[in-house]
Amino acid sequence: MRPIDRVKERGAKFAAASTAVFASPYLVRAQEQASKIGVAPPRSARDRLEEALARIADPKGEGARACLTVYSQAAHNAADAADARARAGITLGPLDGAIISIKDLFDVAGEPTRAGSKVLVDAPPATIDAPVVRRLRTAGAVIVAKTNMVEFAFSGIGLNPHYGTPGNPADRTRVPGGSSSGAAVAVADGMCEIAIGTDTGGSTRIPAAFCGVVGYKPTKSRVPTEGAFPLSYTLDSVGPIAKSVAACAAADAVMAGDDPWTLEPAPLSGLRLGLPQGLPLKDLDQTVAAQFWGCRLD
DSSP: OOHHHHHHHHHHHHHHHHHHHHTOHHHHHHHHHHHHHOOSOSSOHHHHHHHHHHHHHOTTSSHHHHEEEEOHHHHHHHHHHHHHHHHTTOOOSTTTTOEEEEETTBOOTTSOOOTTOSTTTTSOOOSSOOHHHHHHHHTTOEEEEEEOOSGGGOOSSOOOTTTOOOOBTTBTTSOOOSSSHHHHHHHHTTSOSEEEEEESSSTTHHHHHHHTSEEOOOOTTTSOOTTBOOSOTTTOEEEEEESSHHHHHHHHHHHHTOOOOOOOOOOOTTOOOOOOOSGGGTTOOHHHHHHHHHTOOO
């Protein structure tokens, strides 16, 4: 066979393979789901990434304390790839081009997993990405940074004496909650659109509540915890933090290996709420009490 014929044959095989991939049932399904869920805004991933990086680098902001490792070049490459897919009418799903951070306890190939500590800075580097990180990359996520956390995830307050404690978005003199402290601050301050944390006894939910965003803890077995520095082998869960329930649901589905779904609002007609009274509210902080009673439903 002549060299030119070999080139033509290989080109034909590549074109056929590309057509098969782009027409695969999964990709078609992902395209349909992405259009329904719409986690990533219609603006380009590159533009949104630049804004996130600018907020991380802002000397007046919390970026230095919220983000311990910034993947600027890799994030630019991922964002450009997502934008190229978008121009071609291709999507890998609802997280394609979404700006995402990961907690400092997830393995990333080629670097040590610090888990918010100093003692593990010189630990042997991870040989492969954690399964969660691999799934995010496969889904087209733009991983921008590793976020600060309580050392070894061992507190719900959010303090870290080694790398600093990121300030609460509502009041920088206040704690952000933990242990996924940097994750919640990064989302609230626009350093990322979704942050991936872990939750054993509240480590996504507490900082989300402190920082005014949404945190979700799935069941233990839903999302693989391999490649995440453990606090409790029986209670640890991997969960997202974002500004909306829809974004959390999309991230959870991708990390769990599920097809994302469209959330339907629950009917509120006839809904009854129970409010605590008496001892649970005794000596409640005045600021908290004013906010609590101010949002009562009459």
